[in-house]
Amino acid sequence: MTLRPPIALALLLAAGSASAQAPLPFTLKQVGPGVYAAIDGPEHKAGSNAGFVIGDDGVLVVDAFFDVDAAKALVGEIHRLTPKPIRYVVNTHYHADHTGGDQALRDAGAIIIAHRNVRGWVRADNVNLFGDRITPELKARIEALPLPDVTTDKDLIVWLGDRKVVVRTVLGHTGGDLTIFVPDAKVLFTGDMLWRKVAPNLVDGSVAEWATTDAAFIAMPDSAHMTYVPGHGDVADRADVEEFRGYLVDLKALVNQARKAGVKGDALVASVAPTLKANHPGWTISDRAAAAEIRYMDEELAGTKKRPVPAAD
Numbered sequence: 369m370t371l372r373p374p375i376a377l378a379l380l381l382a383a384g385s386a387s388a389q390a391p392l393p394f395t396l397k398q399v400g401p402g403v404y405a406a407i408d409g410p411e412h413k414a415g416s417n418a419g420f421v422i423g424d425d426g427v428l429v430v431d432a433f434f435d436v437d438a439a440k441a442l443v444g445e446i447h448r449l450t451p452k453p454i455r456y457v458v459n460t461h462y463h464a465d466h467t468g469g470d471q472a473l474r475d476a477g478a479i480i481i482a483h484r485n486v487r488g489w490v491r492a493d494n495v496n497l498f499g500d501r502i503t504p505e506l507k508a509r510i511e512a513l514p515l516p517d518v519t520t521d522k523d524l525i526v527w528l529g530d531r532k533v534v535v536r537t538v539l540g541h542t543g544g545d546l547t548i549f550v551p552d553a554k555v556l557f558t559g560d561m562l563w564r565k566v567a568p569n570l571v572d573g574s575v576a577e578w579a580t581t582d583a584a585f586i587a588m589p590d591s592a593h594m595t596y597v598p599g600h601g602d603v604a605d606r607a608d609v610e611e612f613r614g615y616l617v618d619l620k621a622l623v624n625q626a627r628k629a630g631v632k633g634d635a636l637v638a639s640v641a642p643t644l645k646a647n648h649p650g651w652t653i654s655d656r657a658a659a660a661e662i663r664y665m666d667e668e669l670a671g672t673k674k675r676p677v678p679a680a681d
C-alpha cells in the first residue's frame with residue numbers, strides 16, 4: 369500500500385516526459401550542411417513551412433509559421449541541434465501563416481528582418497485577409513504581432529561569421545516578398561513564390577510577376593543541383609519549380625481563353641476548373657481554391673485586381 373504514492377508519482381513523471389516528446393507539428397529535413405527545412409505536417413498545424421541556417425556564429429531562421437507553439441517547437445529543435453544563438457528571423461512576406469510565430473523567435477533573441485512593406489501590412493492587412501471569418505481572439509493576436517526590426521526594399525547579405533546568406537527582394541506573391549539563398553549549400557528558401565503540388569494563394573498576387581520570378585529561380589546557376597524550400601508543400605527541386613510555373617502559365621492561358629470566348633463570373637469558374645484540375649494530376653486543388661484562382665486570374669487579366677498598397681514608413 370505504501371508503494372502507491374511513489375508509483376503514482378512515477379506515472380505522472382512518465383506522462384510528463386511523454387508529452388514533452390509529443391510529435392512535432394512539422395518535419396525537420398536537413399537540406400544542406402547546417403541548413404534545415406521545417407515542412408508543415410499533413411494536418412497543417414504549423415500553417416506553413418519554415419527553416420533555418422546554422423552559421424559560424426549564430427542561426428538565421430526563415431519564417432515563423434502561423435502557430436506560436438510550432439514556432440516555439442522550432443526554437444527547441446534549433447537549440448537541440450546547436451548551442452549557437454538565434455540571431456535573425458527573415459519573414460518571406462507579411463501573411464500570418466509565415467509571421468504568426470515571430471514573437472517566439474524574438475523571445476529567443478532574433479532580430480526580425482522583413483521587406484519594407486511588411487511593417488505596414490502585418491497587422492491591418494492580415495486582419496483584412498481573414499474578413500468576417502476572424503474571431504476576437506485571432507484579431508487580438510494579429511493586432512499584437514511584432515513589427516519587423518529591420519526592413520529593406522533592396523537585396524541584403526547577412527553574414528553568419530563566414531557563412532553568406534543572400535536575402536533578395538522578388539515580385540509576385542504580395543508586393544513585399546523576400547527569398548533567402550544559401551550559396552554554399554545551394555539552397556533557396558522561396559517563401560510563397562513556390563508551392564509544391566498545391567494551388568497557391570493568389571489573393572495579393574500578380575501571376576505575371578510571379579511566373580517571371582519562378583523563371584529566374586529556374587535560371588539560377590547550377591539550378592539542376594539546387595534545393596528549393598517552398599512556402600507550402602514538400603522540399604522541391606528544379607523540376608518542381610518548372611511544374612509550379614507551368615501551373616501559373618496554364619491558369620493564365622485557360623482563363624484568358626475562356627474570357628475571349630465571352631465566358632464570365634460563375635460560368636467562367638465552371639468552365640475552367642475541371643480542366644485546371646485535370647491538367648495537374650496529383651495536385652491538391654479544392655473546389656474553393658480553384659474558384660478563387662480563376663476569379664483572381666480573371667481580375668488580373670481585367671486589370672481590376674486589388675493588391676496591398678505600400679504605406680509610408
Ligand SMILES: [Zn+2]
Pocket residue numbers: 461463541560569
Ligand atoms: Zn502567403
